[in-house]
Amino acid sequence: MELNTQERPRQVEITDAAHIADVVDSLGNATHSLTVTLDNAPTAFPVRLSVVDPERRQLTLTLTDAQSLxxxxxGEQALTLRAESLSDTLHFKNLAPLDVCRDGDCLTIECRLPRALYTTSKRRSLRIPFIQGMHTRAYAAVLPTQPPVAGELRNLSAGGCLMEVPFADSPFFKVGDTLPTVGFEFPNGEKFIASGTVRHVGPAGRTHNAAVGIAFHNLSPERQNRLVHYVNEAEHEAAYRSGHGGRLARPSPLFQTPLRSRRQAQRQRDLTESTPLVRTLREVARQLHITLLALKNDQPISSDAMLGCADTLLRLLTQRRQQCLYALACLGSEPQWIQHSINVAAKLGDLMLAEPEYASRARAAVAAALLHDMGKVLLLDESLHSLEGALDDAQRERLREHVVLLLDRLAPLEGIDTSLRHNIIGCINERLDGSGYPHGYRAESLSAIARMAAVVDVLDAMTRPRGDRPAKTAIEAYRYLYNRPDRFDKHWVTRYVQRHGFYPIGSLVRFSHGYLAWVMELDESGQPCRVRVVRNTSRSELAMNHILSRVDFGQLGQVNKLVRPEAYRLAPF
Known part of the structure; x- marks a missing residue:
């Protein structure tokens, strides 16, 4: 392991006999790596502390690999005992041997306790990375009324740690925030709990996680010592796994996992998403998370990144439209606001591509639509801790602030047409009769693109469950909008239905023989022609996963109706 040596270590001499005895006794808890040298010879021999007798002021050391001694x-030389930890180095000089015995390759040496102890502090900022295989669960309590955010420990030092959390939980962390509880649990079950402060937040490489840097504070002496022990053990484990630790490297008991747990973790890692295009869409989701982190922490965002995401969606819609629409329904691992944003952006782009008058503006419109709901996530705090649960009147009213907040944060952004930002982000929640927000614009103030975006937005929102209501089927949502021409532009409702049909791709349908299936493709008349069969309601205990084309539909019967996936706890992936 490398040690940052920019700071010159400071050595301190301690001569208090009782304190020296306590320190020597504490070396038996394996928080230090122990070596001895003879007189001033350069060779250091690994050693174990076998016995400490404070009353007789004696200690017993066992030298390993001592064939050459x-x-x-x-017995005629003075010994120096060196105790190395992550936070300090201890030197016990001039230990006088009283008795030396050989047992094979080992030597047992009885010595008098030293009269002086020299301690050298190391840099507090030295961090031990948790390399592959050093899985350690971590968590942080961010909001008092909410469960802690769970993640993985990525590095550890005597002053803090780096925690990796899913992007879905990253909006809760902001630089400078105090975390009342930060904890981690090693594979063997040992735990550490402290409080801390968020020092930095950013994307964790190319993963779908965020890296949160945390500084510990208000640690008691006991917890400081325990932390040093854990960091030291992590150093041993990392050196052992990397093969760079030499003779002192050893596996740490902290990272010993029961065999059953290891097998279960491997099975979980073996589960991969096989649905085409989902991985591509998750990269778009990842970019949205990164953009949100930047906005949350008052950092600039990239219009090129958003336009690149728009290009990705438009390319998929142009080249593999039906597969793309099905993949949009397979983002269940992402938070609802991400799923909604990507779906609205893609389906708005799909509608614009089908309209020659608007196709040329689809790229900027899709980029703006990807951002349109981000202001809601920026509002999350102690009084509004979730967007997916039931909200009271005050919380719903506060959410209406998200449009103005987001437009204000995006004001410096260049590269995305400002008029489209106004029409989509600013007007997607407005209604023709003036009942929308934030400005209560009426029909004459709303452009065709704003009306189109409002239809796409509401249809997607209504087909998702919310804390205060269940999801509607596509047909129920169509009927709701079509019967309210005073609020929603009937032309765009009709055009949307024509593009997606009464059995949209990604919806769950029931066949007359009791089979439930996800719609994967439609024919030219808007009827399902390829489905994924997942259940037979007459034998609901049997799990199914069969992709069938129309030629095989005879065994399923006729398509009866759309059904709500939540009623059967089913997902399209």
Whole structure:
């Protein structure tokens, strides 16, 4: 392991006999790596502390790998015991041997307790990375009324740690925030709990996680010592796994996992998403998370990144439209606001591509639509801790602030047409009769693109469950909008239905023989022609996963109706 040596270590001499005895006794808890040298010789031999007798002021050391040493000669030399930890180095000089015995390759040496102890502090900022295989669960309590955010420990030092959390939980962390509880649990079950402060937040490489840097504070002496022990053990484990630790490297008991747990973790890692295009869409989701982190922490965002995401969606819609629409329904691992944003952006782009008058503006419109709901996530705090649960009147009213907040944060952004930002982000929640927000615009103030975006937005929102209501089927949502021409532009409702049909791709349908299936493709008349069969309601205990084309539909019967996936706890992936 590398040690940052920009700061010159400071050595302190301690001569208090009782304190020295306590320190020597504490070396038996394996928080230090122990070596001895003979007189001032450069060779250091690994050693174990076998016995400490404070009353007799004696200690017993066992030297390992001591083939080259002569027991008689050791008895005539002064020894130096060196105890190395992550936070300090201890030197016990001039230990006088009282008795030396050989047992094979080992030597047992009885010594008097030293009269002086020299301690050298290391840099507090030295961090031990948790390399592959060093899985350690971590958590942080962010909001008092909410469960802690769970993640993985990525590095550890005597002053803090780096925690990796899913992007879905990253909006709860902001630089400078105090975390009342930060904890981690090693594979063997040992735990550490402290409080801390968020120092930095950012994307964790190319993963779908965020890296949160945390500084510990208000640690008691006992917890400081325990932390040093854990960091030291992590250093040993990392050196052992990397093969760079030499003779002192050893596996740490902290990272020993029961065999059953290891097998279960491997099975979980073996589960991969096989649905085409989902991985591509998750990269778009990842970019949205990164953009949100930047906005949350008052950092600039990239219009090029958003336009690149728009290009990705438009390319998929142009080249593999039906597969793309099905993949949009397979983002269940993402938070609802991400799923909604990507779906609205893609389906708005799909509608614009089908309209020659608007196709040329689809790229900027899709980029703006990807951002349109981000202001809601920026509002999350102690009084509004979730967007997915039931909200009271005050919380719903506060959410209406998200449009103005987001437009204000995006004001410096260049590269995305400002008029489209106004029409989509600013007007997607407005209604023709003036009942929308934030400005209560009426029909004459709303452009065709704003009306189109409002239809796409509401249809997607209504087909998702919310804390205060269940999801509607596509047909129920169509009927709701079509019967309210005073609020929603009937032309765009009709055009949307024509593009997606009464059995939209990604919806769950029931066949007359009792089979439930996800719609994967439609024919030219808007009827399902390829489905994923997942259940037979007459034998609901049997799990199914069969992709069938129309030629095989005879065994399923006729398509009866759309059904709500939540009623059967089913997902399209």
């Amino acid at each position: 002569n027991a008689a000669e050791i």
